Amino acid sequence: MKEQLETLVGQMVERGILLEEAVVEFEKKFIKRALERANGNQSRAAKFLGIHRNTLSRKVGEYKITPIAHRRAK
Secondary structure (H helix, E strand, O other): OHHHHHHHHHHHHOOOOHHHHHHHHHHHHHHHHHHHOOOOOOOHHHHHHHOOOOOOHHHHOOOOOOOOOOOOOO
């Protein structure tokens, strides 16, 4: 995985992508994936991410991430 990250970072630098833009995109995707894993439960997603639930809630609003509907296990 480290090699893939190195390759991706190299490509981003070559294309002139700014650090702030890269960080925002990474954070949005990381949050979306954690929310999917937690079936939309922000408290559980925040634990996966290692951040406070209020911080996650603020970032979800800031990045306009669409909430994922809770799914019940069958």
